Amino acid sequence: MDARSLAALAVNPGCGRRALLDGAGVDKAKVAARLGAPAVAGQSQFAIVRGHAFEARVKGDGGGALLRLAHAELDPTAPAPVADAVRVPVLAPDGGPGARVARTALALREAARARGSWTLLDHPMLVLDVAGTPAFLEPDAVVVHPDGRWSVVEIKSFPMVDGAAEPAKVGAAARQAAVYVLALEEVAEQLAPAPEVGHHVLLVCPKDFSNLPTAAAVDVRKQRSVTRRQLARLTRVEDLARHLPAGATFDVEQPGGALDAAVAAVPAAYAPECLSACELAFHCRSRARAADAVTALGRSLRGELGGLRTVAEVLAAAEGRRGDPADPTVAALRRAAALRTEALAGAGAAAC
Structure with a gap:
């Protein structure tokens, strides 16, 4: 899953x-x-290729552009990200799911303790127990704020025209991001003190009809609550x-x-x-x-x-x-x- x-x-x-x-x-x-x-x-092959190309562009400068969007939309009162101070840990992308989950959890713990700077986790691996079956999840990115807070980043290739995107597509992205938020909360609960997991996710899309990234903060509290309740009702x-x-x-x-x-x-x-x-x-x-x-x-x-x-x-x-x-x-x-x-x-x- x-x-x-x-x-x-x-x-x-x-x-x-x-x-x-x-x-x-x-x-x-x-x-x-x-x-x-x-x-x-399902997505067409063209849409998949276009999505991968856009994501590569968003992260092409080491995550600097992505973190600037996160700073502007999610945490404008925090110190602005500085290129030399941004932490981008290596998450062992070639390992198995279990190894990647462990490496992600370690990177999140280290980032939560090393406050004062921005950290970007590129394609971390999370796990969520669903009716007794482990589901391995791979969000596009997770941002750790200078105050230790964790936020999910969802990168989509559909356009955001005049600051707004198609509601149905935003809703689908919010439901998907809510699953990542639930999985992140399970990691946070294992730490003391538990870091805060943001309920506003960063949705990154192409601006208007260009290939330039823009972003908006999306509140997923409702989707998170509904998803958590519904997943708990699933038969094993x-x-x-x-x-x-x-x-x-x-x-x-x-x-x-x-x-x-x-x-x-x-x-x-x-x-x-x-x-x-x-x-x-x-x-x-x-x-x-x-x-x-x-x-x-x-x-x-x-x-x-x-x-x-x-x-x-x-x-x-x-x-x-x-x-x-x-x-x-x-x-x-x-x-x-x-x-x-x-x-x-x-x-x-x-x-x-």
């Missing part, structure tokens, strides 16, 4: 299918393609796997029927929001529609329909063929159906 998948999982914590497949490291895009519902979500991977049929596997080389049966054995919680966040969304949507499930219409509508699980049940309640008239949901549906009939009758009369 990475921060992007955890943020998506936190949005839909009731989906055991995504939790199990992500926890097992299954390539959901390949599974979806094998099941005949290939994913169209072992518990999900316990309900699989004996010998079940998600190997895409097996016959399609066997793979379909294995996927179907894990409960899903499809919602239209999955289309922008999960590679299996089109497969799950087709199954939800085939089952006539109201979940295909959205979680908010599903919550308002109470015990009515299928579209057929909803229509039957609206038409007076089932349900208790004293039930507020049934009464609202029948009132809506009556209003619709009245409106259509009026429109027909006006046309005549």
Whole structure:
């Protein structure tokens, strides 16, 4: 799991299918393609290359430009970063995840104790326990302020025009950064005294339509609280796997029927929001529609329909063929159906 998948999982914590497949490291895009519902979500190769090029530019002078943005947006009252005094520890990028996590924790401890100067950690490695499974996370950067505070840096290639970026993209970046903040807090809790982890992250984007970096401080307290609560509700991977049929596997080389049966054995919680966040969304949507499930219409509508699980049940309640008239949901549906009939009758009369 990475921060992007955890943020998506936190949005839909009731989906055991995504939790199990992500926890097992299954390539959901390949599974979806094998099941005949290939994913169209995800970044294009061009966007990935452009993002890497922009990040390299932001960090190209040893992190000086990035720290100047952090100083201006996150901590303007602190001493300005001086090139000769900036600390950029080596984080052993070639080591395994465990070694990189340990080296990052050591660098953070040293930076927190050596107050008075700015420290930039380039691609540190953090770990977060998610339903009993360790998730290794790699933020773009972490800045340690002169007062010892830690802040997450998120670098994105979408533009910030006139100081503002597209809200949907900022929201996705904030949810991803909130996962990093939670992981940083776990490191901080191991120190005495525990350093403060900033709840404002630095979002760095291209300025207007150029390749010059600009930045804004984004408050992720709400996203952090929601993500923490949702991740705590996840069912452990072992518990999900316990309900699989004996010998079940998600190997895409097996016959399609066997793979379909294995996927179907894990409960899903499809919602239209999955289309922008999960590679299996089109497969799950087709199954939800085939089952006539109201979940295909959205979680908010599903919550308002109470015990009515299928579209057929909803229509039957609206038409007076089932349900208790004293039930507020049934009464609202029948009132809506009556209003619709009245409106259509009026429109027909006006046309005549």
